[in-house]
Structure formats: structure tokens, C-alpha cells
Amino acid sequence: KAHLSLMGNLVLRQQQEIKQLRADLQAAGSNTNGVLLWKIPNFKTKLAEAKQKSMELVSVPFHAGDNGYKLAASVFINGNGSGEGKYLSLYIKILQGEYDNLLEWPFQLPITFTIFDQCSILEKRVNVIESFLPDTTWKHFQKPSKDQEPMGFGYPKFVSHETLFTRNYIKDDTVFIKVNVDTATLLGP
Amino acid sequence: KAHLSLMGNLVLRQQQEIKQLRADLQAAGSNTNGVLLWKIPNFKTKLAEAKQKSMELVSVPFHAGDNGYKLAASVFINGNGSGEGKYLSLYIKILQGEYDNLLEWPFQLPITFTIFDQCSILEKRVNVIESFLPDTTWKHFQKPSKDQEPMGFGYPKFVSHETLFTRNYIKDDTVFIKVNVDTATLLGP
């Protein structure tokens, strides 16, 4: 009986460890070059769900620069705010990172969002692209703290559903979103 | 009894998860710069086994380009086809990848295979090297599909056993194979 209980404890601890490993793995696998390529499969099912109930999808974290800023993208495929119901909304969030004390704040690297036209002939693609330079007076770009949830900054009306269902933005029921943080001006630690 | 059974289920599920984590880890660890360096230890034992029964060794998958093509190398150390019994055969396979819908097809990046002479004096090494440019009319380089096993393309007679046992191609019973995919011309997504 005691043996059984001990083993039970062990199994539970292993479950925790596996969970942590999975999280670490995502972090290790994530690029540090400031580029996130985000694959969203089962898009139509997710859109139907989001029409029932507002739903935010958050990407795996990624890094801009070696030991740099930690970020994540956020998408509301049925839109939120001014885009609700008719647009896909797309945002960036600055997350608390391991190396924040070494980095420059506020965050001020240029960011580009892309949704790919997955046409098999590359020359014929018409991607949806938007770029912006962070306004460093905004709260979204200050050094993250424990006490505050990261706030998304971006485009409530990134692309309309009407447009999204044209061309090859959705292919094999999958959408690809790229977030590109321009680290060229980054003076890394 | 019920408790025991539940725990049994949990342990089995953890085993699955560990297996998946290991696979993910290999993928995360694999370079995306188009270079595979493949270490094959216990070479002589493997060769003896292959002489008994034809045996293909397949490398871990690797990627050419960030979010690029997914490939693997394949080696028959006792040869296959025209190389059987007297040569080491070496091939590349284009695997189904996460980002295939964003990439250009057929695959047309130049590929170089190397087997290293592990002489401790770098200047004296005589590596075995072969390069080729994919012939885009071949089936091997078309966009991979679920319905078709990837086919290896390469050299049935990459290096003869006679040569392989000279110099330092085998050192500490280990052979190193490098596959280099030239991504310089790659217009990544």
C-alpha cells in the first residue's frame, strides 16, 4: 500500500516534469532571429468556434535576438474590438523574458506582420503585409512586469474575412502568419 | 485495483509523451542551415550486420532554410543496387514538411555529400566529396505527398569499401557523413 502510494507520487511528479520539458522544448525550438512562422491548421473549425465565442489564439513565444526580447503573436480569427465579426485581428505582445534586465527599454524594433498567399507559383502570390515602428510612449512597449498582463498591439482589422477567403490565404484548411522583428538595429548583450 | 489500473494507464500515456518529446527534440535540435553532420558509431558492427541482411540507416530529419525543406540522408553501408556488397551507398530524401505549401517546388537546391577523412592534421585530409544539382524532372524532387514514400536520390557507389578502410575515414570505429544543402539561392518565406 505504501509502495503503491510512493509510486503514485512518482508518476505525478513525472507528469509535471514532462509538462515542463514540453514547455522548455518549445522555447528551445523557437528561433532567436526575430522571426515567427505560425501555422494555424483546422482554420474553418476554429473560425466557426470563434463566431460562437470570442477566442484568442496565442503563438508559442519567440525571441528577437540571442538572449533578446521575448514575444508572442495573438490572433482573433473572428476579430475583436473594431474588427469583431468581420475581420481577423492580429497583435504582438512583449512578454517577460529571462534577459529583460540586460535589454534596452522601451522596446523599439520595427515589426512586420504577413499572412501568406499560398499560391504554388511564388511570383503570383499577393501576401497581406503590414509594418509598424513601436510608439515608445505606449504602455505596450515598456519593460514587462509581473503585475501586468502583456497587452497586444497591432491591427484589429488586419484582414477582412471577405479577403481571407479569396486567393490561397487558406490552403488545406491552414493559414500561415509570419511575424518579423527587425533585429538589425539591435545592440545585443 | 481501480487505482492500480488508472495509474497503469497514466504510465503508458507518459511513455507515449516521452517518445513524442524525444522526436520533437530531434527536430528542434536539428539545424536549419541546410547542414547535416551525421555521426555513425560502431561502424564495423553495423557493416557486419549489413552484410548479413541489407540495411538502410536513415538520419534524423534536418531543414534547409528557416521553415524550409525537410530532408533526411539515407545510407546503405554495405551498398544497394549497383553498389551492393562493395560500396557504401548514400542518398538524400525530401520529406513531407510543415511548411511545404509555402515553398517552391520542385526542389532545386544544390546538394553536397562528404565523408570525412578524420586525420588529426586538417591540411592532410582527403575527404570524399560529391555534389549535384537536382534534376527537377525527377519524381524525387517533386512536392512530397502522404501517398508516396520518399525516394532516395544519390550515389549507389558513393565510396568503395576498399577506399573506406584506408586513411582515417573510419576512426574510433566512427564515420562522419556531411550533407550540405546550398540555401544561398533560397527565397525563404
Place this chain on the structure above:
Amino acid sequence: KAHLSLMGNLVLRQQQEIKQLRADLQAAGSNTNGVLLWKIPNFKTKLAEAKQKSMELVSVPFHAGDNGYKLAASVFINGNGSGEGKYLSLYIKILQGEYDNLLEWPFQLPITFTIFDQCSILEKRVNVIESFLPDTTWKHFQKPSKDQEPMGFGYPKFVSHETLFTRNYIKDDTVFIKVNVDTATLLGP
């Protein structure tokens, strides 16, 4: 009873696997660009412990070059040798790596150690920096072997405790150490 014992064995084996996965993950996550950024949290507690009993902290392994040298940093926060009790000592160790037979020996890449001043205004930082070129006649830089523990090479008096408690070398009870191996001259395999 037999069932229980079998499951116990399985759980133990899984524990081993998780441990191995964690190690592999560290290796996969470690950069190959020759840069280690090492975060040491709970610094003051560690220093108090080290004052009771000499204590070496060893970093995760990192790599210089793709498939290159494997290294680790070593720190005695209460000093050792001539630095004992009054300095932080900082060393590099060349570890046995997967690809040692392909690499050039002795090791001769330039190394730079940095402890960061974590001042939030980057221009005002005064980092502690030391660089050296390995003396290739020293044992520390020869090809590692199984029979010999890696020996640390570096600075017993890297920075005095007196200095360390000034400016922002310690912030949020955390110290950041960077080790930079200059791979510019590396002719990788």
C-alpha cells in the same frame, strides 16, 4: 504483485528517460554561435553558501561553431586559488564533444568573459571584461580525453567582491556572465 513490480520498473525507466531528455534539451537549446549568456539568480544566498564551503558552479555546455567545440564556464563566486574569499573566479573548460575527431587541436579560439553592469541606461554601463588567446602549449587546450577531468582556465581574481557590490553588477539578486568564443577564424567541418 508482478504487475506492480513491472510498473515500478517502467516508472523508473521513465525517470531515466526524462533525465536524459532534459540533458539533451539543454544541449539542443544551447547556442552554437560560441556565446554563452549565463544567468545566476539568488546570488546572495549562493555567495553566503560559498563562504561556508567552497563551491563551483558550472554552466550548461555550449558550442563554438556548428558541430564545433563543446565548452562550459565555471565560476567560484567566493573565489578559489589566489582569489579565495575576496574575488569571484571565472574559468572556461573544454569538454569532450561529439565532433572532436573532426576539429583542430589544440583549441586556439580567442575567448572573452563579461560580467554585465545591468544599468537600465545602456550608455552608462561599465561591464567587467577580460579577453585572452589560449596558450596552445597548456594542457587545458589539448584534445579532451575520457581519462582526464576538464581543467578550468581563466581568472582566479576576475572581479573583487568589493567591486561586484557596486553599480548594477547584481540586480534583482541576479548576475549575468557572458562567455564569447570568437569563431571567426574557425574552419568548421
